[in-house]
Amino acid sequence: MVTSGLVVVGVDGSASSLVAVDAAAREARLREARLRVVHAFVWPAMHVPMGPSSLGPPEGGIRNMVEHLVAEAVARARAAAPEVDVSHAVVNGEPLTVLEAQSRAAELVVVGSRGMGGFVGLLVGSTAVHLAAYGRCPVLVVREQPNAAGPIVLGVDGSPAGERAVDFAFAEAALRRTGLVALHAWTTWNAPLPPPQEASTPYANPPGALAQEEERLLSEALAGRRERYPEVAVEHRAVHGRTRETLIEASRSAQLVVVGARGRGGFAGLLLGSVSQALLHHAYCPVTVVRGKE
Template sequence: MNRPVVVGVDDSEESLRAVEWAAGEAERRRRPLHILHAFIWPLLGAPLGPAPGAPPEGGLRHAAERVLATALARAQTAAPGVEVSTGLPETEPVTALLHHSHQAELLVVGSRGLGEIGGLLLGSVGARLGTEAACPVVVVRGPLTPHGPVVAGIDDEGQAVLPFAFEYAARTANTLILAHVSAEGSGTVLPEHVLDRWRERFPTVTIVQEPLTGHPGKALLHASSQASLLVVGSHHRHELSALVHGSVSQAVLHHATCPVAIIQVQRPAESSR
């Protein structure tokens, strides 16, 4: 099954930068790209056509179609060889994207509103996707730095983010920084025999180990300040749980200056069920 890269768009420039990033990643993965714009107005009973006396190209439905057309043009410019399709589901953005996550290779969204306190408390699209999606999620933030290092935040609970991080670093020919944060606040590194296995699988990737100290979220933000991508794990299945427990992935999602990939990490008790 040729699972697509799925990107959600609205009428913001942030979402168009997410389209560019998603198109480039679809090209690198040799996957199709599917662009979604959630069209919630029919559910609210709003009139969808142009107002009386208004130009025929007016109205909410035509506006939504223009959002998709603009995103399609941006994707085709960024990656001309990628097969691109569009969708206008009549539902909320989170609902649409979570539904498509079950058939997607990757979900991509822009960072619009993620830095606002209201968005954090009420549940932004990126935050909910990062905890509930059935596939990895990338939230495109900040200026894109294609040739910056890939930073993988790993902790004492495992290395589940490493396959995604190594594969991305290999596709983009970028250095991979393994940023290890210990729960005790003292940075550690992976043993040499573990690194040797990864070097064997990805011989073209240059690996740099960077033990971090201090608050995990702040340490990762500092380590990824010049990165092309920051990869972190999410141990929470619901956004409220992540907020209550001070999730590192949620912290970097709201303050990172580069795209953030969030990988769902199963705890041992979950994986044995």
């Protein structure tokens, strides 16, 4: 995989973003990449002094607050991965716009699931969801301290859009030195019909033919990767069940779930599919969303 050697993490001072810093530092260390800590600074709607008030302490003011939270994130990243080259940037703009622009030069963008602007009760913030849809590189969304044990779970649907997710998952498993569970969930409603056995009975197929066809789809989707990553132990799971529920359940014992942004059941023009969104909201571990070829 050709990489840029840069991991970007978005921070806003929230507890969720600090957990994302830890995860981003580990990812940069694994990749022997640089880490850039980025804060998107939105100018207040009303006129507010950027510096400290004449009536307040010298360390007050919005600009000092921003510099403090970024410095805290940088220090945390260096403590988590001392060998990583850590830089930082404070960029004027709305978080989604800033991070989407940063993703153009990165191999991975890491964000927390919710930031300072999240609504109470909302499981995943709008920045995380929208960045997963619009980011130009894989986006890792971290909800809480990830479990270092367990395999990587890869959601496979056999669509061309999911090929980059397969490549990413194998490379990530190799970097983390862990196993990979390639999981393909299907139902009679979302699986294509196997070729009919007899022209006179176009829908008559031997018992188990549909399951065999889905097993074949899973094997074809993984073709060639096992040869490129012989060190990765791969478990095939073709499961008769609903995709969202099956992947969410599998995430209980995983350290990471990897999915494509959209699958073969997506509506044309939709940048982020329902399965990806469901995992961002309900998975029990971090989730990486990988967009397909533009």
